[in-house]
Amino acid sequence: MQLADIQVKECPQVDHRIRHSAKGEIERVFDDAKIEHAVRMILEAIGEDPDREGLQETPARVARMYREIFYGLAEDPELHLAKTFSEDHDEMVIVKDIPLYSVCEHHLLPFYGKAHVAYIPRKGNVTGLSKLARVVDGFARRPQLQERLTSQIADSIMKRLKAHGVLVVIEAEHMCMTFRGVKKPGSKTVTSAVRGVLHKHQATRAEAFALIKD
Numbered sequence: 203m204q205l206a207d208i209q210v211k212e213c214p215q216v217d218h219r220i221r222h223s224a225k226g227e228i229e230r231v232f233d234d235a236k237i238e239h240a241v242r243m244i245l246e247a248i249g250e251d252p253d254r255e256g257l258q259e260t261p262a263r264v265a266r267m268y269r270e271i272f273y274g275l276a277e278d279p280e281l282h283l284a285k286t287f288s289e290d291h292d293e294m295v296i297v298k299d300i301p302l303y304s305v306c307e308h309h310l311l312p313f314y315g316k317a318h319v320a321y322i323p324r325k326g327n328v329t330g331l332s333k334l335a336r337v338v339d340g341f342a343r344r345p346q347l348q349e350r351l352t353s354q355i356a357d358s359i360m361k362r363l364k365a366h367g368v369l370v371v372i373e374a375e376h377m378c379m380t381f382r383g384v385k386k387p388g389s390k391t392v393t394s395a396v397r398g399v400l401h402k403h404q405a406t407r408a409e410a411f412a413l414i415k416d
């Protein structure tokens with residue numbers, strides 16, 4: 203099998219294009235005043251003085267930050283897959299080592315690591331490589347569970363591209379397990395979602411896993 207094994211070294215932290223096109227939706231979803239009020243309440247509740255110099259702008263900063271780290275709530279990540287190329291390729295494509303930042307929905311602390319996406323396109327339905335990273339970001343930038351994030355990425359590629367098969371692997375460190383709680387720095391959670399022929403054909407699946415591991 204001929205394989206296209208492409209390493210993505212960099213992904214933009216914020217996709218300005220999407221932010222621009224989804225601007226109306228972001229305005230509809232995010233209530234800055236409410237976030238600012240809530241942050242002020244939290245600061246007071248931990249015994250801080252929200253009016254001291256260093257904290258005065260913090261509620262507004264946090265509101266701006268939430269627009270950035272949760273922008274996925276204001277977009278439908280599948281739409282990145284709307285444009286396809288009529289390339290006659292129906293063999294495996296792997297984009298690996300996609301930097302991943304998300305927020306665990308239980309503690310609202312970051313989890314971060316790498317996502318690897320392998321898919322077998324249907325002829326004439328090949329997506330741009332960057333779009334796979336955009337789909338990852340769109341689902342990651344919201345309060346998440348690693349398992350759900352992994353499945354959502356796989357399912358959207360299967361559905362939108364009508365792909366023959368998809369494999370998504372995510373490896374991440376959860377700050378709720380390192381900075382607090384059980385405190386196990388360095389521990390990694392690995393999740394995978396396998397769909398279509400990659401699920402059915404053990405050899406093809408093993409090949410995809412081996413290429414991701416390299």
Ligand SMILES: Nc1nc2c(ncn2[C@@H]2O[C@H](COP(=O)(O)OP(=O)(O)OP(=O)(O)O)[C@@H](O)[C@H]2O)c(=O)[nH]1
Nearest residue numbers: 306307308309346347348349376378379382383384
């Ligand atoms: N399955 C799964 N669990 C997660 C994820 N992120 C965080 N968790 C876990 O969510 C669980 C929440 O457990 P709770 O007992 O409700 O909360 P807690 O008392 O803060 O738990 P500890 O972290 O054990 O102190 C913890 O075991 C976390 O490790 C994730 O992406 N997937």
Ligand SMILES: [Zn+2]
Nearest residue numbers: 306308309378
């Ligand atoms: Zn957590």
